[in-house]
Amino acid sequence: MDQARGNPRITRRPLLLGMAASLSASGVARGQSGTASDWPSRPVVYINVFPPGAATDILSRIYCDRMSQLAGQQFVVENRSGAGGTVGQAAIAQAPADGYTLGLGSIASLAIAPSILPDLPYDPARDFTFISGIWKVPNLLFVNNDLPARTVPELIDLLKKSPGKYTYGSSGFGTSPHLSMEMFKQKAGLEILHVPYRGGAPAMLDLLAGRVQLMFDNMPTVISAAREGKVRALAVTSAERSKAAPEIPTMTEFLPGFEITSWGSLVGPAGIPAPVVERLSSLTRQALENAELRRFFEENGATTWWTKPKELAQFRTAQEKLFAEVIRTAGAKVP
Template identity: 40%
Template sequence: MLGLAVSVAAIFSAPAAWAADFPDRTITLVVPFSAGGSTDLVARLVANKMSEKLGQQIVVENVGGAGGSIGASQVARAEPDGYTILMGTVATHALNPLILKTKPYDAEKDFAPISLLVLVPNVLVVNPQFPAKDVKELIEMLKKDPDKYAYASSGNGTPLHLSGELFKSMAGVSMQHIPYKGAGPALNDVIGNQVPIMFDNLPSSSGHIKSGTLRALGVTTKERVPSFPDVPAIAETIPGYETYSWNALFAPAGTPADVIAVLQKAAAESLKDPDVIARMGQFSASIVASSPEELASHVKAELAKWEPIVKASGVQLD
């Protein structure tokens, strides 16, 4: 009986003891979009600093496709041990659950929240050869030649796609939507002038805006952003227009609370690093570094916010 009691005690104490050794090997951070986009940039910046804090390498793995749902599904099915985590976004945890007819995962039940890292502005950009110099001129061009022009996004049902659909609706214009498997490939085609217009996350476009390979017509937040004070908010031309993106860390549901706590602490400490703060500031990403509980509440609120927008857009994907 004594031996049985000791065995039972060992079983119940094992997770805590195991978590005390976490991590003891490489962690994989799945980015559910292709390399080069905003989520990828934020992931690599945070992963580098978290690796230093944890004493183990965090390897970023890009698993693009289906608006982020393929990568998110991979993490949802992973072993809940903290060694496979997800850089989630508004697409993976608010839009996909509302847009996809077949639900590959439950945004709330299939994940353990770790931390809401940053809020990220979006931006409307065009190829420098495109005639429109501001949002007003773009609207005039689109009204003059309906459906002549196309805009790119990081994929069907992504926040960048819906940013474009909301723009079309509120401005009363038409544009063809060209979806890509991530922001990186879409940016390449806009820079190459295969597609003239794009809604993008500001972080992935910021370098191109500064170098002149893209022209920014407007940011999607209510007001102008500190890193590009000369770029108007779209809301200055279309009152009430607003969208933004966010990045957050998630683990598979069932990951031990002690492991979640270790990851959350490392993420929060990384976001206090002066180099990280400066880099985030360059593209006006607002640092949050939330608790797991706060991220859970955020996901619930985002689902409620986007539901009427998705319904109004009529977007439904298989």
């Protein structure tokens, strides 16, 4: 899952969120390569490549809370945002390969960035240990309540009548919400100004204030605001309607072939010892089978997604090829 360019920084604002309320920031653990028998012997740092408050943060903290319980050591979430997730992704790639620094492998930084951002500070195929998928989630198209459009066809009609008048926010250049809007523009023949932010949360604040009028974002980030009537949800980007909100139509119902599903995975720096990878894979499978975690994911529009390490690596490669074509067709360019 998925933000904008800016000066790299570490953000440590706590997100008090039920199951994950006990998590707190700590320094990056350093140590020697571990084995399945002694790992983990101290807290594990999980780097979320996007800011607090975003869908990736909500889902990551619930996942890490469950992993903490299973592993007997705390999985501590650190937010390192910037450049569509590539700042945090680079930090993961450059960490010691001992199993004590892991993090989010996102669709934005591992599958989209290679085709849309120049001079990546890492090689997505070679610089990571791929461990498991964690979730899949659709994006949701929504608008400011003052915008006089209640359906996708009404929105298309409004935007076509005033090309260039309206602006859309995104969680950052090169994220799946950004490409969802680029695909929307390309398929519907629209002209809308892009305003990228350092994550979905600040973009949402500006949409609520009316400074941008529409956007896509990962469903867990926005579904609560939609249910509370703060924003107007128009469509989801999955092929089928979401179980979390079956009343919301899909984009494919209006624009055939429109489908983008965001995803998040567990990765670490290349070279993590195989026994540790196997242990992490097993713990992740147990975490994702937890009924409370699954219910929380589903209520927020996400589905659990466990994979074997090799399957995840192959999936990432296929996704990079897919989005290279989407980017070319949509005409998305680096600003």
